[in-house]
Amino acid sequence: MDYVKRISRIKPEVSSLKETYPHDLQLYCTPPSGDISLAEFQELALERLKVLRIVESVYVQTDIESDKRLSTVLSELRDDNSLSYYVKLLQGTGCGTHSESDLKARRKDHISHFILQLAYCSSDELKKWFISREIELFKLRYSSLNSEGLQQFLKISSMNFVPISQNEKEVIKEYLTQSTVGYTDTYIEVHDFYKVSFCKVTDLVRNRRVYVHSGFAYIPDKELISVFVTVLRMQLASALAYTKRGMPILNTDDRLFTLLNSLHNTYTGDDFTISDGAAVPIESLDALSKSSYPLCMRFMHDALRAKHHLKHEGRQQYGLFIKGIGVLYEDAVRFWREEFCKKMEPEKFEKNHLYNIKHNYGKAGKRTNYTPYGCLKIIQSNVGPEQIHGCAFKETDIKILKQKMLSYGLNSTAINNIAGYVESGHYQIACGKYFEAVHKCPPPHAVIHPNVYFRDSQSVLTNGNSSIGTGQSMNGEKNEGKQTKPDPVMDDADDMDIVLSTAVL
Amino acid sequence: MSTEGIENLIDLLPLYYQRLFPFHDYYRWLSYGDPSVFSRREFSFTVRDDVYIRYRSFVNQDELQLECRRLLPFKIDIGAIYNICPKDEKKFSSFLPVERELVFDIDMTDYDDVRSCCSGADICTKCWKYMVIACQILDSALREDFGFEHLLWVFSGRRGIHCWVCDKSARELNSMTRGCVAEYLQLITGGELKAKKVNFPGPKLHHSVRRALNIIEPLFVSMCVEEQNMLGTEEGVAKFLPLILDDSLRSQVKDLFKKHTSSVERWEAFTACYQVEKQTGKKWRLNHLLEEIMIQYAYPRLDINVTKGMNHLLKSPFCIHPKSGKVSVPFSPKAIGKFNPLTVPTINLLIEEINAFDAKEDSIQESNTRRKIKDYKKTSLNKSVHVFQEFLRNLEDASKGQKILQSDMLMEF
Ligand code: SF4
Ligand SMILES: [Zn+2]
Numbered sequence: 001m002d003y004v005k006r007i008s009r010i011k012p013e014v015s016s017l018k019e020t021y022p023h024d025l026q027l028y029c030t031p032p033s034g035d036i037s038l039a040e041f042q043e044l045a046l047e048r049l050k051v052l053r054i055v056e057s058v059y060v061q062t063d064i065e066s067d068k069r070l071s072t073v074l075s076e077l078r079d080d081n082s083l084s085y086y087v088k089l090l091q092g093t094g095c096g097t098h099s100e101s102d103l104k105a106r107r108k109d110h111i112s113h114f115i116l117q118l119a120y121c122s123s124d125e126l127k128k129w130f131i132s133r134e135i136e137l138f139k140l141r142y143s144s145l146n147s148e149g150l151q152q153f154l155k156i157s158s159m160n161f162v163p164i165s166q167n168e169k170e171v172i173k174e175y176l177t178q179s180t181v182g183y184t185d186t187y188i189e190v191h192d193f194y195k196v197s198f199c200k201v202t203d204l205v206r207n208r209r210v211y212v213h214s215g216f217a218y219i220p221d222k223e224l225i226s227v228f229v230t231v232l233r234m235q236l237a238s239a240l241a242y243t244k245r246g247m248p249i250l251n252t253d254d255r256l257f258t259l260l261n262s263l264h265n266t267y268t269g270d271d272f273t274i275s276d277g278a279a280v281p282i283e284s285l286d287a288l289s290k291s292s293y294p295l296c297m298r299f300m301h302d303a304l305r306a307k308h309h310l311k312h313e314g315r316q317q318y319g320l321f322i323k324g325i326g327v328l329y330e331d332a333v334r335f336w337r338e339e340f341c342k343k344m345e346p347e348k349f350e351k352n353h354l355y356n357i358k359h360n361y362g363k364a365g366k367r368t369n370y371t372p373y374g375c376l377k378i379i380q381s382n383v384g385p386e387q388i389h390g391c392a393f394k395e396t397d398i399k400i401l402k403q404k405m406l407s408y409g410l411n412s413t414a415i416n417n418i419a420g421y422v423e424s425g426h427y428q429i430a431c432g433k434y435f436e437a438v439h440k441c442p443p444p445h446a447v448i449h450p451n452v453y454f455r456d457s458q459s460v461l462t463n464g465n466s467s468i469g470t471g472q473s474m475n476g477e478k479n480e481g482k483q484t485k486p487d488p489v490m491d492d493a494d495d496m497d498i499v500l501s502t503a504v505l
Numbered sequence: 506m507s508t509e510g511i512e513n514l515i516d517l518l519p520l521y522y523q524r525l526f527p528f529h530d531y532y533r534w535l536s537y538g539d540p541s542v543f544s545r546r547e548f549s550f551t552v553r554d555d556v557y558i559r560y561r562s563f564v565n566q567d568e569l570q571l572e573c574r575r576l577l578p579f580k581i582d583i584g585a586i587y588n589i590c591p592k593d594e595k596k597f598s599s600f601l602p603v604e605r606e607l608v609f610d611i612d613m614t615d616y617d618d619v620r621s622c623c624s625g626a627d628i629c630t631k632c633w634k635y636m637v638i639a640c641q642i643l644d645s646a647l648r649e650d651f652g653f654e655h656l657l658w659v660f661s662g663r664r665g666i667h668c669w670v671c672d673k674s675a676r677e678l679n680s681m682t683r684g685c686v687a688e689y690l691q692l693i694t695g696g697e698l699k700a701k702k703v704n705f706p707g708p709k710l711h712h713s714v715r716r717a718l719n720i721i722e723p724l725f726v727s728m729c730v731e732e733q734n735m736l737g738t739e740e741g742v743a744k745f746l747p748l749i750l751d752d753s754l755r756s757q758v759k760d761l762f763k764k765h766t767s768s769v770e771r772w773e774a775f776t777a778c779y780q781v782e783k784q785t786g787k788k789w790r791l792n793h794l795l796e797e798i799m800i801q802y803a804y805p806r807l808d809i810n811v812t813k814g815m816n817h818l819l820k821s822p823f824c825i826h827p828k829s830g831k832v833s834v835p836f837s838p839k840a841i842g843k844f845n846p847l848t849v850p851t852i853n854l855l856i857e858e859i860n861a862f863d864a865k866e867d868s869i870q871e872s873n874t875r876r877k878i879k880d881y882k883k884t885s886l887n888k889s890v891h892v893f894q895e896f897l898r899n900l901e902d903a904s905k906g907q908k909i910l911q912s913d914m915l916m917e918f
Contacts, residue, residue: 179712198651199678202685208711212689215652215674234681245599 094149
């Protein structure tokens with residue numbers, strides 16, 4: 001791998017973190033330094049992306065009043081346990097507390113922002129989307145600041161503003177009243193106004209919300225946020241342009257490249273973990289498990305069919321997965337009941353398991369609509385004896401894994417290739433290679449989520465754009481050629497660390 | 506109007522670039538007192554047979570002059586000032602625009618849905634009034650609201666006008682801020698599928714909108730309602746009614762329009778009905794309906810992409826429009842009311858004038874004692890060059906003032 005290396009690593013010590021992150025809010029002026037694992041890299045990226053999508057969805061709903069946006073976003077965030085640190089960030093009053101979890105949240109905010117910069121710098125459209133969302137997020141967070149938090153933020157950002165004098169205000173009062181949008185005459189009368197270059201408050205000027213004269217905008221105290229928004233916007237625009245120029249260095253890393261690409265390929269905001277297609281009948285699951293499931297899910301499905309049981313974590317992982325691919329609640333109940341009741345009294349099922357399915361579908365308990373687990377979470381999960389959840393590539397004995405793949409019809413070249421990745425701990429790459437061997441084409445997106453894997457598989461199979469749908473034999477030769485092509489050499493395969501160094505960013 | 510253009514343009518251009526194109530003043534403008542600024546400027550030429558040459562740059566006036574006389578461009582476009590001379594561009598990967606005048610482009614074709622006198626490339630004195638209004642509104646906004654002083658207004662050569670804001674602060678704006686100015690000035694938004702393109706929600710009307718209305722209001726009835734026959738046809742009424750979003754008012758107006766036939770009568774009926782409805786109905790939606798309508802029909806229609814981008818090319822002043830043969834002449838915004846696009850000199854006229862002048866001189870005096878007189882002064886281009894020179898004087902004075910100020914500040918320290 002060619003990317004630049006740095007020795008120093010972030011040591012999450014509270015005291016130094018407090019110096020780096022003195023405030024709940026930041027303008028992302030300097031990129032983070034140090035190393036993070038590929039796992040954390042992906043996790044942070046996906047989580048921030050989720051948040052930005054939520055923010056976007058709230059901003060596009062014009063029936064949500066602007067002062068209700070924050071609470072709407074917060075309530076959506078609370079539905080997803082993994083996003084709890086964003087709840088913290090969005091409610092941050094500035095510098096009220098600097099607990100360890102505050103600092104951790106700020107650090108995640110910082111790093112995840114810069115990861116998304118990498119994913120969103122490649123085209124103008126993506127840049128625009130990203131900047132707009134980041135600004136919306138920033139505005140929401142700004143609105144949570146208390147007055148001390150605001151003062152501190154002004155200070156940290158070295159912005160020193162002085163309001164215009166009463167005399168000056170008196171002279172232009174008529175214009176202020178006429179052109180300051182969204183404020184009552186009394187407010188304008190009583191509150192301070194600041195005179196700033198129009199370039200500093202482009203958002204306000206652009207929409208004709210303030211009085212503009214001779215190149216200066218006259219803004220009411222509350223609109224100082226606009227100064228920050230402009231600074232942030234410029235900051236992001238130039239940072240993204242700069243990042244883009246640095247991208248070729250990063251692109252030499254296969255894993256990063258596919259990950260970053262897959263991020264922005266799914267950027268449009270549809271939640272890839274939830275099926276957007278028709279309901280999937282449970283009768284088709286056997287066939288689907290063979291054609292389109294990633295191995296982790298196929299193993300669980302097979303185990304369930306064979307043993308008529310799955311332990312709790314497995315039920316969670318698999319249950320949410322089938323929910324994600326489009327199995328409806330009623331069908332899910334039937335599916336689990338039929339299978340479990342081959343070995344279990346129906347009363348016991350109703351008593352012990354029904355609630356859980358309800359829960360997962362948001363029909364009981366906290367009524368949270370749980371989303372399917374991503375690879376990261378699955379890979380990190382703890383798999384005990386007799387349990388079959390977790391990542392198939394990580395949790396399966398290599399010999400058994402090879403046998404399974406052989407029995408699924410993969411050729412030995414592909415199997416050995418995959419096994420190579422597994423042995424060096426690159427489970428998701430292995431999973432991608434598995435996809436490639438099964439579908440005779442690489443996955444359209446990097447494997448980051450079993451449901452994405454499933455959806456990609458379905459689209460490859462149904463669109464036939466990769467030649468599969470139309471008949472394997474016809475294209476056999478071409479695919480053969482592709483398979484034997486040597487893979488890019490992973491010369492540093494045991495190093496899982498992604499370097500987020502300033503040299504790259 | 507002919508679309509084939511000037512047949513013998515290629516025969517006329519040598520003389521135009523030899524004797525008439527004001528290279529000296531042109532260089533004064535684009536160098537802004539700094540030869541390096543000039544040398545990093547992108548020019549692009551459209552030469553014979555529509556061959557298009559981009560990223561040309563010239564170290565000085567002589568080089569530009571020679572090249573123009575050699576290539577005889579049908580059209581010259583001016584681009585941005587780059588960090589590196591554009592002609593060396595390919596050698597560097599970090600080739601970036603760094604400065605650019607803030608430019609505006611207003612084209613008559615964007616008014617086709619409101620003008621009925623002409624369409625497409627054609628213009629007449631009736632629809633030219635839209636340009637007059639556009640120039641007045643933009644000129645006042647740019648000066649008063651943004652504090653810009655050095656505005657070069659240029660007739661595009663056929664059916665529109667350009668504005669080059671040349672203040673140093675304007676040249677240095679980043680594209681985000683350019684977008685901000687452009688959108689501030691853009692009140693009309695939306696495409697074919699959106700009938701109502703202007704909305705002023707809320708009780709207030711921004712001072713810049715108010716100022717624009719002060720320019721439009723006195724002309725609106727005579728120009729839009731009468732001359733353009735805004736409500737005099739079925740088609741016009743069909744375009745107008747959807748602008749009234751309030752159902753009850755719209756159906757009232759619809760009925761009223763059946764009782765009247767002329768555009769003016771209908772307009773009066775509408776405004777009377779609207780006033781009553783507004784006062785009694787207490788409908789917030791009706792708040793600024795009249796203003797919205799006037800803005801939609803008469804406010805400048807900007808191609809804001811031209812303004813937003815830093816490296817957007819814009820046709821140079823003083824080049825010849827290849828279709829109309831007219832010169833892109835600068836004009837004074839104060840005198841826009843008197844500017845007649847139909848009498849803008851063509852290259853043919855200028856050359857006739859020069860020849861006639863010389864012949865007359867020759868008949869009076871011996872050719873060896875012929876008075877030394879600048880060629881453009883012999884033609885109707887004279888007035889436009891004067892406008893240009895006045896603009897340059899102000900620009901240079903300001904830059905001198907800036908320099909004095911700077912040296913004063915240095916002295917203080
Ligand atoms: S990488 Fe993801 S999809 Fe592939 S087996 Fe592991 S968890 Fe399942
Ligand atoms: Zn006309």
